[in-house]
Amino acid sequence: MSLFGWLRAAKPGLDAAQQQRLAQLPKPAALGDGPLRSQRWVVVDLETSGLNLNRDQVLSIGAVVIEDGAVDFSQLFERTLHRADTKLSPSVLIHGLGPSAIAAGSDPVEALLDFMAFVGDSPLLAFHAPFDQHMLCRALKDSLGYRLAHTFLDVADIAPLLCPEAHIREAGLDDWIHHFNLQVGERHHASADALATAELMLILLSRARQQQIDTPQALQARLSQWKRRKQAPSF
Template identity: 50%
Template sequence: MSLFDRFKPRLVKLSPEQARRLAALTPPAPLHSTPLEAQPWAVVDVEATGLHPQKDQLLAIGAVALEGQIIPLGQGFECTLAANWSKPGPSVLIHGLSPSAVAKGTPPAEALLGFLEWLGGRPLLAFHASFDQAMLSRAIKLTLGLQWDAPFIDLAQVAPLLCPELATHNHSLDDWAGQFGLQTGERHNASADALLTAELALMLFSRARRQGLATPLALHEALVRWHRLQHQPRF
């Protein structure tokens, strides 16, 4: 099934040019056995009106490319989505996006098409990826009519998988960044958070290779096994 076949015109209103761009998108690539140091990734972070993916609204996307062991600066993606956000909640104290800044943002269809075009089918990395994945998937479905199912790897799970001896006292992105000596700088800005996440990924991928997890597929399979063990009943 092509991306255009999965586009539901009755759900959204796209211009003919936007529909053409939607049909031309590169489909998400599955995780495979490319060496970690050769795999292109997209490292993403999002900001939203709150922490509930099923009711809150996507406000901003920040992403950087990870090409093997290089983060090519200047080749990332950053966008604030336009929205009528008249009643900001506590989240504004975290991400700093004001209603006026959001009102001047990019129309959501253009923002999301731009992000998917930039992504180019690469697999994604995020910290606490379930939130980013849910927010993006819901916005893409509601705005573009596309059921988007790109693979994500969650570095919030990779870190304790690879460093169990450090997991007790390290939970947040800041915690793990500090553990590896990374400079946090400006935080809770989507692009800055994505860059810090990419730097953490380089540290973790180096450790993964030393532990014999040398490909995205091997790392994913190890995460599945680790997650299953975490949820086994303990007597």
């Protein structure tokens, strides 16, 4: 085998139990064609050591579940990951994850296996999802040799799609929280931000049904169409 072939085949060093857990993870399911209420969504937020997509690392993962038209508080996920050699950026002043919290964190392999077991075959939602998706994909590949293939939708796109009257297309999560007068007790913490995003998404799912977007597949199709129109050159 060539050197490059060996590098492509290299896998992280998982023990037998971890390899078994990895092999047993469910395959991602396609978005359902049933009612929006019947879809299980996993809303995720990450805290990272910085904003560099190729250098910084995931420090914590927070996630909540939307199911049957509500946040299911019996399904919550939160982990801080142990990172021995991570240099923290000034973002630590925002998310508050200092060296002691990170030193006491979970083994990244175990934490990421736990998270993917929590996700199961469900689609993922995040606010400004491309960043979270990229960072999560990198973490899973580096720690598990796992390729994330789950559907990942961006709540930051869904909001202006369904609420064009708001005229805040490039808004952040705080802008939408203010727009809908949501009562959010905490921010800039992975699990708290995931919950805030989930509460926003509940409003958006109600708006979708009002606009005759009745299935997850229809929501994805409408979102794809909206993004193509937005990216199309104007003459």
